[in-house]
Amino acid sequence: MPAGSGTLPADWTTPAQLQALAMRRWERGEILRSAVNGETLFPMRLRCTVPVGADLATRFNEIRHWIAALETTAALRLEWKEVHHRVQGWQRIPSGVWIEACEDLLGWIGRARDFQRFAGLLAITRAQAPHLLHWLGRRPLEALAHAAHWEHLLAVVAWIRAHPRPGIYLRQVDLPGIHSKFIESHRGILTELLDASLPEDAIDRSHAGVAAFAPRYGFRTKPLRVRFRPLDPELRLLGSVKCPDVTLDHASFAQLDPPVTTVILCENEINFLALPELEAGLAVFGAGYGWDALGNATWLHARQMLYWGDIDTHGFAILDQLRAVFGHARSLLMDRATLLNHRAWWDREHSPFTGRLDRLTAEESDLFHDLRHDRLGEAVRLEQERIRFSWVRTRLAALACQPPSTATHDLAPAALGCPLLPAGLGDSSPPGPNG
DSSP states (O other): OOTTOSOOOTTSOOHHHHHHHHHHHHHTTHHHHHHHHTOOOOSEEEOOOOOOTTHHHHOHHHHHHHHHHHHTOTTOEEEEEEEEETTTEEEEEEEEEEEOOHHHHHHHHTOHHHHHHHHHHHHHHHHHOGGGHHHHHHOHHHHHHTGGGHHHHHHHHHHHHHSSSOOSOGGGOOBTTBOHHHHHHTHHHHHHHHHTTSOGGGOOTTSOSGGGHHHHTTOOOOOOEEEEEESOTTOOSSTTOSSOOEEEEHHHHHTTOOSOSEEEEESSHHHHHHOOOOTTEEEEEOOTTOOHHHHTOGGGGGSEEEEEOOBSHHHHHHHHHHHHHOTTOEESSOSHHHHHTTGGGOEEOSSOOOSOOOSOOHHHHHHHHHHHTTSSSTTEEBOGGGSOHHHHHHHHHHHHTSOGGGSSTTOOGGGGOOSSOOTTTOOSSOOOTTO
16 A cells, blocks of 8 residues: 555454444444443453554555554554564554443444433333343343333333233223323334233233234234125015125124025125025125134034135135134135136236145145146136126026035035036126126
8 A cells, every 4th residue: 555545454453443343332232231231341342453563564654554543533542562573673553452431432433322311211110110121131222212202111011010911902091191002003112021021821922913912911802803794685684684784793793693504705895795696695705814703603613614715826725724613614616617617817826825735625636736836827816706707606506406405514516516507607708707
């Protein structure tokens, strides 16, 4: 390097690199953690690559510039050693770099104000929630990120400690200066604080994640809802109302036990609304990958249950999951004949399901693997709303023709469909999404 240039050599540690090392100690939480635990970190030695004796002969001017840069960095204290060189004689060069006090480091990396803010919340925690000091030592930067609301967070934790598993809605928690939206918007940090504060019997660890905050700590949750409508106009569930579109909370639905023999779970809302009349039939609007709302309706186990979803890998994955709760459920309009007769309306499945499905019938499993491995085409998908409606009517008509003894989980798969439309119900034109 030319003498007098302003660039420092890359093979010796520069002030900027030392500052980055100091910042790393902050970012790892070491400085704040020491405030909680009373650790002594200072004087703090920083790892530093320094010149060796051989450099004195060939790089003397570079060494002088490097030393000058270190000496003008106020936060640093240099440790020296004397080196004798046959040309330059006795010379003094740095052998180590230290930061003498915490205040020096904080000022150098611009974190003095953050440290003071943390000291304030540490004092509050010692006074109001000493049981959280251990957590504070493990997660000091997380606490600092919530310093503006720390007292409110501690107040919520104190209330829940005093009222474990309260059995009320979050909306009913009444604390001065704190509204329920505050609790909802800080569920992440509150989960950490409550897990560190509450006894084990006050935490239901089967519920995890921000969305499960309420049941994890014993608050009431909004009831799951089930939307359904009778397909039989003679079945009057609401007085004289014909085939009403009804939504009930899941507990009420579980007690319903209507006089129906067939229940059709339908994933698409328009198909749910457009399903043709079916004697002793009930349509339920689908729940995707969640069947919790139906799980307690034990009367469903005594009904023929049909699931109608898209013909794609996720449709079969949902069917497989449904059978974990209702093992007798059958698929409807999710067969190879339906797929092949609607080739003109195939779509592309963007993120196919690739997991293992163990609850499919042999026919369903064959079709699932054909879709999964692109044997019929690349990422083939047939959305249920693209199936010709005359085809849908024919399938339901086949159900209506079944004698009562077969309207159970023993219904043969062949009863749920036919390979071709009967004469007069189809046409030779490509199917349309609306039939």
